[in-house]
Amino acid sequence: MSERKIRVLVAKPGLDGHDRGAKVVARALRDAGMEVIYTGLRQTPEMIVEAALQEDVDVIGLSILSGAHMALVPRILELMQAHDLADVKLILGGIVPDEDITALQRMGVSGIFGPGSDTQAIVEHIRKVVPLE
Amino acid sequence: MSETPTLPPIVAAIRESRRALARLLTRIENNAAAADLAALYPHGGKAHLIGVTGAPGTGKSSLVNSMAKAYRAEGKTVSILAVDPTSPFSGGAVLGDRIRMRDLHGDAGVFIRSMATRGNLGGIARTTADMIRALDAAAFDVILIETVGAGQSEVEIASAAHTTLVVEAPGLGDDVQAIKAGILEIADILVVNKADNPGVESTLRALRAMLDLGHRAERIMHHGQLMSVPAAAVVGEDEAWQTPIVQTVATNGTGIGGLLAKIAEHRAYLRESGVQTLRERASLNAEISERLRELLLARLIERVGVARLQALIERAILREIDPSSAAALLLAEGVQE
Numbered sequence: 101m102s103e104r105k106i107r108v109l110v111a112k113p114g115l116d117g118h119d120r121g122a123k124v125v126a127r128a129l130r131d132a133g134m135e136v137i138y139t140g141l142r143q144t145p146e147m148i149v150e151a152a153l154q155e156d157v158d159v160i161g162l163s164i165l166s167g168a169h170m171a172l173v174p175r176i177l178e179l180m181q182a183h184d185l186a187d188v189k190l191i192l193g194g195i196v197p198d199e200d201i202t203a204l205q206r207m208g209v210s211g212i213f214g215p216g217s218d219t220q221a222i223v224e225h226i227r228k229v230v231p232l233e
Numbered sequence: 234m235s236e237t238p239t240l241p242p243i244v245a246a247i248r249e250s251r252r253a254l255a256r257l258l259t260r261i262e263n264n265a266a267a268a269d270l271a272a273l274y275p276h277g278g279k280a281h282l283i284g285v286t287g288a289p290g291t292g293k294s295s296l297v298n299s300m301a302k303a304y305r306a307e308g309k310t311v312s313i314l315a316v317d318p319t320s321p322f323s324g325g326a327v328l329g330d331r332i333r334m335r336d337l338h339g340d341a342g343v344f345i346r347s348m349a350t351r352g353n354l355g356g357i358a359r360t361t362a363d364m365i366r367a368l369d370a371a372a373f374d375v376i377l378i379e380t381v382g383a384g385q386s387e388v389e390i391a392s393a394a395h396t397t398l399v400v401e402a403p404g405l406g407d408d409v410q411a412i413k414a415g416i417l418e419i420a421d422i423l424v425v426n427k428a429d430n431p432g433v434e435s436t437l438r439a440l441r442a443m444l445d446l447g448h449r450a451e452r453i454m455h456h457g458q459l460m461s462v463p464a465a466a467v468v469g470e471d472e473a474w475q476t477p478i479v480q481t482v483a484t485n486g487t488g489i490g491g492l493l494a495k496i497a498e499h500r501a502y503l504r505e506s507g508v509q510t511l512r513e514r515a516s517l518n519a520e521i522s523e524r525l526r527e528l529l530l531a532r533l534i535e536r537v538g539v540a541r542l543q544a545l546i547e548r549a550i551l552r553e554i555d556p557s558s559a560a561a562l563l564l565a566e567g568v569q570e
């Protein structure tokens with residue numbers, strides 16, 4: 101019998117530059133035994149939620165460096181609600197000012213990881229919030 | 234979509250809801266969908282299954298992307314199953330094929346699913362076949378299956394398809410990749426992608442030489458046995474399918490129209506020659522036999538007890554009994570009880 105695997109969508113919304121950080125996280129999650137669906141740069145909220153639905157992921161991981169999190173995250177959460185994906189956990193990596201952190205958590209973001217976060221912390225967070233059986 | 238009132242609930246659900254389909258696919262991957270698979274099997278069999286396989290980086294995902302766009306332009310619905318290897322070290326995987334398929338987003342007539350090979354019971358080929366059955370019952374017209382053509386299991390996955398494309402690209406080294414991997418035999422159509430890159434001519438030459446040497450084989454039932462026989466022996470020398478070579482540039486759509494035309498030709502050939510029925514019979518024979526073997530083994534072990542099996546293993550270690558006699562003994566004991 102094949103065991104259940106945690107599936108994570110790693111996406112890079114917005115128009116900003118590189119996806120080095122997102123790739124590092126993707127590899128760390130793979131090395132922790134998870135299945136990572138990597139979608140690359142310049143993802144719109146619609147693309148992210150559509151992919152999350154088709155791939156039936158447990159977690160959506162966003163990498164946002166542009167500072168556009170207060171615009172992108174509410175839109176993604178709204179689309180997740182609309183597509184019956186409210187039980188999917190949303191985590192966020194990037195530069196998020198302290199005053200936004202509380203607001204994002206209140207909206208329903210499950211974890212926020214600043215630049216230079218230990219990837220092991222992300223792995224542990226996901227293992228904690230995703231129930232396996 | 235569901236005109237028939239007698240549709241089983243699972244079939245109605247996956248035709249109406251993408252979420253239901255996605256969840257079913259997860260259950261199949263987790264080997265927890267036997268009842269669903271039994272219910273949906275009678276409602277499949279209409280989709281055209283196209284395998285796309287080849288060495289890493291040859292442009293399979295890009296090709297799948299442009300093929301899907303072309304099928305959508307014909308009004309056909311398309312689903313894509315993109316299979317990538319699981320890391321043997323961690324059991325995890327990074328599945329990146331969607332990166333090349335972003336043109337397809339926002340279209341309700343397209344469904345993309347990425348899948349890792351895992352260490353599935355009964356092999357990845359069977360899980361993939363079950364995933365394809367679910368997509369088939371969900372009533373997609375075309376199902377595209379991308380696999381990295383590197384090993385035996387990928388070859389097996391690809392051979393679940395009606396039409397198998399083997400993708401090559403120039404400039405990936407001196408050898409044509411398919412020759413190394415031994416997957417040329419399963420190609421119904423050879424695609425030379427990246428035809429905009431230098432070195433196309435030598436790739437074409439190498440492939441033509443290979444095709445001249447090789448003989449297409451069909452896996453069919455012969456005297457009740459699954460056999461690989463020359464295609465010409467099945468359908469006659471003149472009627473046998475001649476593997477064509479098609480050049481494409483997946484990134485800008487060049488050659489995709491011609492490729493789809495060849496795929497349609499191959500589909501017509503499969504039907505008119507009767508080869509499709511022969512292949513189906515052979516693959517069902519293989520699958521039923523394999524499942525039967527497993528059931529019989531499980532039943533027998535249950536009857537004689539695991540301890541009895543272990544005892545015989547211990548005796549084999551001491552060279553008191555050989556493995557073959559041990560198996561015969563277990564069978565005799567199991568059947569007798």
Ligand SMILES: Nc1nc2c(ncn2[C@@H]2O[C@H](COP(=O)(O)OP(=O)(O)OP(=O)(O)O)[C@@H](O)[C@H]2O)c(=O)[nH]1
Pocket residue numbers: 288289290291292293294295296330333381426427428429430481482483484485
């Ligand atoms: N020049 C050129 N580049 C191409 C063509 N098709 C694909 N590529 C490029 O080749 C690279 C690999 O393409 P993919 O479609 O990801 O190839 P793949 O075979 O799916 O790769 P894996 O899934 O990793 O095995 C990408 O950078 C593509 O943009 C083509 O026809 N011409």
Ligand SMILES: [Mg+2]
Pocket residue numbers: 293294295329330379
């Ligand atoms: Mg690919």
